[in-house]
Amino acid sequence: MGLGRFLRRARWDRERRQEIDSYIQIETDANIANGMSPESAEQAAHRKFGNRTLVREEIYRMNTIAALDAFARNVRYALRSLRHNPTFTIVALLTLAIGIGANTAVFSVVNSVLLNPLPYPKADELVGVWHSASGAPGLASVSGDLRLSPSMYFTYAEQNRTFQAFGVWTASTASITGLAEPEQVRAVVVSNGVLQALAIPPVLGRWLSEDDQTPGGTAHVMLGYGYWQRRFGGDKSVIGRSLTVQSMLTEVVGVMPRGFRIADADPELIVPARFQRNRVTLAGFGQQGIARMKPGVAVTQANADIARMLPIWESSWPSLPGGAANELRFYSETWRIAPAVRPLKQDVIGNISGALWVVMGTIGIVMLIACANVANLLLVRAEARQQELAIRAALGAGWARIVRELLIESLLLGLIGGALGLVIAYGGLRILVAMGPANLPRLDEISIDPHALGFTLLVSLLSGLLFGLIPAWKYAGPRISLVIRAGGRTFSQSRERHRARNILVVAQVALALVLLVSSGLMIRTLQTLRTVQPGFTHPGQIQTLRISIPQMMVPETQRTARMEEDILNRLEAIPGTVSAAFATAVPMEGLDVNWDGIYAEDKTYASFETPLRMFKFISPGFFQTMGTRLIAGRDYNWVDLYDHRPVAMVSENLAREMWGTPSAAIGKRIHVLPQTPWREVVGVVEDVHNNGVQAPSPAIVYWPAVLDSLFPSVPSYIARTLTIVVRNPRAGTASFLNEVREAVWSVNRALPLANVRTMQEVYDQSMARTSFTLVMLAIAGSMALVLGIIGIYGLLSYAVSQRRREIGIRLALGAQPSELKTLFVRHGLTLAAIGVAIGLGAAAGLTRLMSSLLFGIQPLDPLTYAAGALVLAMSAALASYLPARRAATVDPVEALKAE
Amino acid sequence: MLVLQTLLLGPAHGHTIAHAIERGSEEVLQIEHGSLYPALHRLEDRGWIASFWGTSENNRKAKYYRLTPAGRKQLIAQTTRWEQVVRAIGRILKPAVE
Numbered sequence: 001m002g003l004g005r006f007l008r009r010a011r012w013d014r015e016r017r018q019e020i021d022s023y024i025q026i027e028t029d030a031n032i033a034n035g036m037s038p039e040s041a042e043q044a045a046h047r048k049f050g051n052r053t054l055v056r057e058e059i060y061r062m063n064t065i066a067a068l069d070a071f072a073r074n075v076r077y078a079l080r081s082l083r084h085n086p087t088f089t090i091v092a093l094l095t096l097a098i099g100i101g102a103n104t105a106v107f108s109v110v111n112s113v114l115l116n117p118l119p120y121p122k123a124d125e126l127v128g129v130w131h132s133a134s135g136a137p138g139l140a141s142v143s144g145d146l147r148l149s150p151s152m153y154f155t156y157a158e159q160n161r162t163f164q165a166f167g168v169w170t171a172s173t174a175s176i177t178g179l180a181e182p183e184q185v186r187a188v189v190v191s192n193g194v195l196q197a198l199a200i201p202p203v204l205g206r207w208l209s210e211d212d213q214t215p216g217g218t219a220h221v222m223l224g225y226g227y228w229q230r231r232f233g234g235d236k237s238v239i240g241r242s243l244t245v246q247s248m249l250t251e252v253v254g255v256m257p258r259g260f261r262i263a264d265a266d267p268e269l270i271v272p273a274r275f276q277r278n279r280v281t282l283a284g285f286g287q288q289g290i291a292r293m294k295p296g297v298a299v300t301q302a303n304a305d306i307a308r309m310l311p312i313w314e315s316s317w318p319s320l321p322g323g324a325a326n327e328l329r330f331y332s333e334t335w336r337i338a339p340a341v342r343p344l345k346q347d348v349i350g351n352i353s354g355a356l357w358v359v360m361g362t363i364g365i366v367m368l369i370a371c372a373n374v375a376n377l378l379l380v381r382a383e384a385r386q387q388e389l390a391i392r393a394a395l396g397a398g399w400a401r402i403v404r405e406l407l408i409e410s411l412l413l414g415l416i417g418g419a420l421g422l423v424i425a426y427g428g429l430r431i432l433v434a435m436g437p438a439n440l441p442r443l444d445e446i447s448i449d450p451h452a453l454g455f456t457l458l459v460s461l462l463s464g465l466l467f468g469l470i471p472a473w474k475y476a477g478p479r480i481s482l483v484i485r486a487g488g489r490t491f492s493q494s495r496e497r498h499r500a501r502n503i504l505v506v507a508q509v510a511l512a513l514v515l516l517v518s519s520g521l522m523i524r525t526l527q528t529l530r531t532v533q534p535g536f537t538h539p540g541q542i543q544t545l546r547i548s549i550p551q552m553m554v555p556e557t558q559r560t561a562r563m564e565e566d567i568l569n570r571l572e573a574i575p576g577t578v579s580a581a582f583a584t585a586v587p588m589e590g591l592d593v594n595w596d597g598i599y600a601e602d603k604t605y606a607s608f609e610t611p612l613r614m615f616k617f618i619s620p621g622f623f624q625t626m627g628t629r630l631i632a633g634r635d636y637n638w639v640d641l642y643d644h645r646p647v648a649m650v651s652e653n654l655a656r657e658m659w660g661t662p663s664a665a666i667g668k669r670i671h672v673l674p675q676t677p678w679r680e681v682v683g684v685v686e687d688v689h690n691n692g693v694q695a696p697s698p699a700i701v702y703w704p705a706v707l708d709s710l711f712p713s714v715p716s717y718i719a720r721t722l723t724i725v726v727r728n729p730r731a732g733t734a735s736f737l738n739e740v741r742e743a744v745w746s747v748n749r750a751l752p753l754a755n756v757r758t759m760q761e762v763y764d765q766s767m768a769r770t771s772f773t774l775v776m777l778a779i780a781g782s783m784a785l786v787l788g789i790i791g792i793y794g795l796l797s798y799a800v801s802q803r804r805r806e807i808g809i810r811l812a813l814g815a816q817p818s819e820l821k822t823l824f825v826r827h828g829l830t831l832a833a834i835g836v837a838i839g840l841g842a843a844a845g846l847t848r849l850m851s852s853l854l855f856g857i858q859p860l861d862p863l864t865y866a867a868g869a870l871v872l873a874m875s876a877a878l879a880s881y882l883p884a885r886r887a888a889t890v891d892p893v894e895a896l897k898a899e
Numbered sequence: 900m901l902v903l904q905t906l907l908l909g910p911a912h913g914h915t916i917a918h919a920i921e922r923g924s925e926e927v928l929q930i931e932h933g934s935l936y937p938a939l940h941r942l943e944d945r946g947w948i949a950s951f952w953g954t955s956e957n958n959r960k961a962k963y964y965r966l967t968p969a970g971r972k973q974l975i976a977q978t979t980r981w982e983q984v985v986r987a988i989g990r991i992l993k994p995a996v997e
Contacts, residue, residue: 015962016936019913022961023932026914029957050931058937062944 016059020052034096071408078409088381089413092374096417096463098783099370101424104448104456106363106776108429110356111455112446117444118345119259121199122292127302128263128347129156129289131167135336145340148285150275151317152190155309156289162297162305167193168273168287171265173721175548178244184754185227188267191275197292198262204228205239205254212253212272218242219250219272225258227268245271247750259444263290263347279321281713282331283315290344299341306339321713348442355773356806362518362780365511367463369787372504372511375467376791378410379501380798382471406472409464414464418456422448425456436786446491447714474500503829505791509835510842512781512788513872517843519781520864521854522774528856529767535587535688535697537627539759541578543731543740544586546754548721553750557718558642561706563747564722565638568619570743571726574736581622582705582722586759587690588766589723596711598701600658601669601678613654614690614700617719622702623685625727626759631655632662633683636799641706644716649683654699669702675712679703692766694855717784725759732758773853785872788835789879796828796883800890807887808895817888824887826881829873843868902938903966903974906948910965912955913939939964947973 024045031041046052082089117123130145137235148156153168160166167190192210201207203220212220221243223232232238241252256270260652273287293302314332318325331337382389389402395746426448433446536542547567554560564582571580585591597610623629631652640647648670652656655665669678687697703710705719730736737756744751764771800807807820847859857864905911905919916939917932942948947970955961966974 016940018960019962020933020936022912022955022959023914023917025959026912026955026957026961027932029959030914048932050933052933055933055936059940062937062940 013056013060013462015057017042020055023049033055035450039437042429046475072879074405074408075412077405078412081409082412083180085381086264092377092413093417093420095370095373095787096460097420097424099367100418100421100456100459100463101428102363102421102780102783103367103459104421104425104452105428105432106356106360107455108425108448108452109432109446110360110448111451113208113442114353114356115451116442116445116449118249118348119261122295123344125164125293125295125297126344127291127293127341128237128344129291129298129302129812130340130342131285131306131337132340133331133335133337135334146335146337147285148289149282150273150287151282151284151314152281152289153275153287154277155308155313157191157193159309159312160291160305162293162302163197164294165193165197165199166289166291167191167195167197168289169262169265170273171267173546173548173754174245174269174271175247175550175750175754176243176245176269177247177750177752179231182750182752183231184548184752185268186224187267187269187271188262188265189271189273190262191273191287194262194272194290200257201259202254204236205252207254208270208272213274215274215276217294219245219248219274220253221245221250221257221272222254222270223252223476224256224268224270225260230256234777245269245520245642246548246550248487248550248893263288263344280317281316281321281323282319288347291341299343303339306341306387310337310339342446352769354850354852355769358518358853359773359780361846361849362515362777364680365515366780366783366787367790369508369511369784371463371467372508373794374410374413374463374793375470376501376504376794378467379474379504379793380404382474383802385390386541403472403751409466410468410472411461411464414460414462414468415457417463417669418460421460422453422456425452459505470500470504501795505795505831506835506838508788508791509832509872509876510839512784513836513839513868514846515777515781515784516868516872517839517864518776518847518850519774520868521847521850521859521861522770522777524857524861524864525766525853525855526770526774529693529770532689532693532856534693534763535626535628535686535690536759538727539763541727541729541731542626542759543726543728543736543756544589544723544759544762545740545756546721547744547751548754549748549751550764551720553587553748557706557716559640560718560720564619564705567724567744567747568621570746571724571740572724572740574728574743576728576730576736578727579621579625580724580726581619581625582719582724583618583622583702584616584628584705584722586723586725586762587688588692588762590766591723596672598654598672601671603658611699614698615703616700617703617705617717618649619705619706619722622725625725627727628688629686631684631686632842633666633681634681638702641704644706644708645704646677646679646707647682647704648679649685649702650681651687651697651700651702652684653687653697654701655681655684657699672710673712676709679707686730694770709832715800732760770853772856786876788872792832792876793883794878795831796824796880797886799827800824800883800887803887804890807890808892811890811892812896819883821881821888824884825877825880828884832876832880832896834872839872840865840869902935902942902964903947903970903977906964906966906970907974908913910913910951910953912953912961912963916964929936946970966992 024042027045027048028038028042031044032038036044049055100377118126120126121332129148131148133146148168150168151167156163157166169188169190172187172189173184176183176185188209192208192213195207203225205222208220208222223238228238230236232241238252239256243250243252250271256267263266291302293299313329314329316325319328319330393399393402429446429448433443549560549563554563568580568582571577584594595612596615598613599605599610618636620638620641623635632655633649636647636649639645650665650670652662653660659665659668665681665684668681670681671678685702688700689697690700691694691698705718705722709715710717726740728736740756741753744753810820811817843865844860851859901920901923902916905916907925911919913935917935920933939948939950943950943964947967948964949967950962950964953961953963954963
């Protein structure tokens with residue numbers, strides 16, 4: 001029995017009817033020919049044929065699927081009954097649409113960001129290669145894991161047994177000159193193996209290959225799709241063109257497709273790493289490792305492979321450039337380097353997953369509240385329809401049939417709500433992507449895909465089932481006679497009939513409180529974060545921008561230094577500027593910084609054992625510009641820099657750790673390695689929350705931007721890639737930026753400005769995860785509150801309307817309106833109080849899950865709990881008062897007459 | 900089977916078939932002609948007969964049925980089996996008569 005026939009059964013029936021008509025006609029004709037009168041001929045024909053309706057029905061039945069037919073009838077019936085009750089339908093659908101829409105939107109984000117594989121072929125073979133270094137304190141506080149050194153790249157690339165492809169990369173910026181305006185672009189420096197591991201073919205030209213990383217000769221580069229479109233208008237003849245990168249002539253050999261990323265980096269330019277094999281040392285752990293494992297290899301096997309290669313690496317490379325390999329075993333014994341290979345996805349997603357799951361959970365709770373609300377509406381409706389249901393039951397409709405009809409109605413509600421929800425989700429996602437929370441990875445991949453659609457369908461059906469089962473279970477039961485009798489003259493409501501709705505309202509209040517407390521905790525977290533003194537002042541007045549003076553452009557150290565001072569002078573000449581300075585990185589910028597151990601002259605050390613410290617290189621006036629307090633000693637001046645004086649500044653916590661007090665640090669001497677000269681500490685500055693306000697302030701050594709032989713391998717150093725900071729009240733305005741650009745270009749036209757933003761933006765971005773979670777939770781919390789309030793209000797309004805008669809009698813017997821008001825308000829408040837009590841308990845359990853997102857407060861913060869409960873109780877009081885007041889204004893005469 | 904046998908002679912419409920069966924069985928099988936139609940429908944459903952709209956002898960629009968090759972095969976198979984059954988019953992009954 002085919003479905004096609006089932007769907008065409010109406011046409012079949014029509015055809016049969018015609019056929020029967022034709023039989024009757026032919027028989028009638030024959031009868032007339034036999035001499036009958038026309039009327040009796042036709043009657044005889046009908047007699048001969050028999051019951052034509054019966055025949056048609058028999059054929060129709062042959063063509064039909066009984067269950068499907070009944071189902072279609074039920075759906076039609078449900079649609080009709082929904083249409084007849086527009087207020088109920090609209091309210092229920094809106095509630096559902098908002099709930100399902102929010103769920104779909106958040107699920108799409110979770111799905112795209114956390115669940116979907118990365119957009120590479122066979123993405124589960126891709127891993128990020130890292131090391132742990134439990135013996136190197138200081139390192140772990142920043143990235144958690146140790147990156148790779150170029151020497152590790154050589155060893156691993158040549159000796160591994162578990163990888164199809166392996167390479168290292170670093171994200172950086174590069175200036176491109178020679179085109180219209182100098183420009184700073186996002187560049188990624190890749191070794192051979194990175195593109196091969198990711199296995200995304202270029203849209204044009206070829207990948208960088210092993211030959212491209214041999215030092216010397218013209219470097220070959222690849223373009224990112226966006227940059228190719230923006231700068232070259234998608235011109236296909238770009239292959240073979242030359243491009244001046246960092247004042248160096250390079251040749252374009254390929255273009256990567258749209259959306260290509262290396263882990264979380266979105267490069268505009270891909271540059272080959274050109275390590276000089278005879279100059280690499282063991283150290284220099286600045287490279288991110290990426291590998292594609294051979295098919296069937298597990299992460300544990302890759303880890304074992306790295307563990308096997310680590311001793312080979314340590315005995316193959318020297319500690320100093322050009323030196324001989326030694327048997328010191330410093331890294332394995334002191335730093336205790338161990339392999340920490342992990343799925344590449346983990347590198348991409350970072351720390352957002354906790355926040356996303358919390359948001360998903362809260363949105364789920366909102367959905368539950370929405371379901372409770374709709375269930376409540378359905379209960380009310382079922383009550384109003386009790387007579388109808390009872391009469392139908394009396395006429396022979398089975399219990400199962402009535403339940404089926406009620407369920408089909410609620411499932412239909414769920415599905416329509418889900419369809420509307422999809423529209424809402426689509427709009428919401430568009431807004432979310434447009435807002436673009438900066439640290440939400442894979443933002444451009446977020447979309448409503450088949451998984452999200454399936455999820456929506458599931459949520460719609462489940463919620464339909466959930467809120468449909470409650471009234472079905474409650475009202476389809478066999479109590480017919482009672483109901484019909486009761487329907488005749490309205491009794492006051494029995495307690496029993498109220499119970500289900502009361503429970504729903506209590507559940508709503510409890511869930512809403514959980515959400516209110518969670519968002520309250522996030523608000524308090526943000527408040528606490530705002531009160532943390534970050535180590536700089538008035539960030540809105542500090543303009544930051546990055547420039548880079550390539551060695552190819554200005555080779556000499558002195559000339560570069562003069563150029564840098566010149567730029568600062570021009571910037572200070574801009575009206576309103578308080579001061580200008582630079583550093584290799586400003587706080588919270590998230591840039592990779594240098595790390596190394598520090599040895600003090602007045603201390604003795606067992607072999608190499610010293611914790612790693614963060615290094616920054618700064619210009620004079622940097623702390624003054626940032627608003628970082630000088631605790632002891634003095635700041636650098638330009639003479640220190642030009643004369644390459646052996647001086648140093650340290651952060652307060654480092655000074656305290658090494659010498660007890662900041663002032664004791666002044667005059668002490670430190671160095672990085674025994675081979676390098678001592679440097680005198682001349683100043684101690686306030687601690688700065690360099691890694692974001694949530695993270696503790698690291699100990700930092702601030703070296704002057706120009707200095708000699710900090711490391712044995714570098715005889716003379718000058719910071720060439722700088723973040724310039726300018727303190728000016730007009731920071732961030734277009735006119736000011738123009739003046740800044742002119743000031744820099746008046747020194748050199750070929751200097752591109754990058755990352756132009758105010759310190760305030762840098763600061764806000766470091767809190768983006770917290771604010772993102774806060775916004776989402778606040779939305780969920782307010783939705784929950786509103787839904788909960790509507791729940792209480794709806795329940796009491798309905799109760800009042802049902803009890804009008806009782807109220808009328810009471811009033812007629814002399815009850816005071818105020819007493820009646822109290823009666824209803826007390827009902828509402830009792831429910832709210834029970835809900836609050838349960839909610840407080842649930843919140844205490846659930847908010848533990850979000851403790852990683854909190855800062856400075858406990859998950860059980862009493863103030864937040866009290867505030868949440870208070871807000872809810874007050875809203876509940878208001879929601880109860882309004883219907884209660886209506887009860888008090890009931891006119892007894894009207895109420896009794898209405899029956 | 901009777902319907903199929905009737906159609907062996909050529910395409911016919913419902914009215915003809917009904918009368919043909921009545922006549923063919925020498926009025927032994929008196930049927931309500933209406934009950935023929937579900938049977939026709941079932942046969943068509945099984946693919947043993949096919950239908951088309953045509954014009955009857957006295958210019959009435961009528962639906963004609965004809966035997967399909969599958970129906971022909973079915974008729975032969977059923978006739979054979981029927982004859983076997985009849986023969987078998989006959990053999991069982993004859994000795995009792997003698």
